Amino acid sequence: MSVDVAWAIDWVRRSAQTIAEHRDELIELDRQIGDGDHGENLDRGFRAVVAKLDALEEPPAEIGDVLKLVATTLMSTVGGAAGPLYGTAYLRAAKVTAAAELDSAGVVALIEAALEGIVARGKATTGEKTMVDAWSPAAEAAVAAADAGGTPADVLAAAAKAATAGAESTVPLAATKGRASYLGERSIGHLDPGARSSELLLADAAAAAAA
Ligand code: ADP
Numbered sequence: 050m051s052v053d054v055a056w057a058i059d060w061v062r063r064s065a066q067t068i069a070e071h072r073d074e075l076i077e078l079d080r081q082i083g084d085g086d087h088g089e090n091l092d093r094g095f096r097a098v099v100a101k102l103d104a105l106e107e108p109p110a111e112i113g114d115v116l117k118l119v120a121t122t123l124m125s126t127v128g129g130a131a132g133p134l135y136g137t138a139y140l141r142a143a144k145v146t147a148a149a150e151l152d153s154a155g156v157v158a159l160i161e162a163a164l165e166g167i168v169a170r171g172k173a174t175t176g177e178k179t180m181v182d183a184w185s186p187a188a189e190a191a192v193a194a195a196d197a198g199g200t201p202a203d204v205l206a207a208a209a210k211a212a213t214a215g216a217e218s219t220v221p222l223a224a225t226k227g228r229a230s231y232l233g234e235r236s237i238g239h240l241d242p243g244a245r246s247s248e249l250l251l252a253d254a255a256a257a258a259a260a
């Protein structure tokens with residue numbers, strides 16, 4: 050079992066659709082503990098990604114090509130913290146996915162590389178109320194699912210499930226990184242917008258593999 054370039058393209062198109070659908074929710078979450086731009090920025094970014102995909106004359110040969118297109122587009126169109134963070138995540142993921150297909154170990158490598166990119170860029174660790182709180186348990190669950198003999202779809206489903214729990218875990222936390230950290234204790238009781246968008250993106254990766 051493997052996921053291929055068509056899966057990667059489907060993942061990205063689903064992501065654009067989902068982010069558009071959750072644009073207002075992400076804006077509201079970011080309005081509560083940040084500046085309210087997260088939904089708008091990500092929506093703009095993923096719309097630009099889809100426009101670039103639509104303009105391609107031939108489908109990319111490798112999964113990494115798709116992820117690199119996402120990375121460079123998000124870096125140039127999404128401002129704030131999330132643009133460079135997601136840009137670096139997709140860029141690192143692209144570097145380990147220079148292949149037409151990925152097996153379960155390859156999917157684990159993709160998720161781990163994305164997490165490493167976010168951490169390299171933002172220097173956050175778990176418990177700081179950021180997107181790392183979604184990606185870190187996702188990576189751990191991916192490893193466990195692959196070790197248990199899961200297919201790529203199983204690995205992605207496990208990662209998505211863990212990301213959901215991880216995003217929920219940000220609610221009682223006080224932010225110590227990013228704009229929300231300016232609020233200190235007042236950030237407690239709110240879902241982190243970046244963790245929520247990360248949860249949505251990973252759910253789409255799983256949905257594309259299950260389709
Ligand atoms: P900004 O805070 O510049 O307005 P966004 O609103 O687009 O940027 O993104 C905010 C999200 O970015 C937060 O919810 C959090 O998940 C994530 N974030 C912010 N700083 C960091 C960091 N240092 N490491 C990881 N994620 C971070």
Ligand code: MG
Pocket residue numbers: 079083084085086087129228
């Ligand atoms: Mg913001």
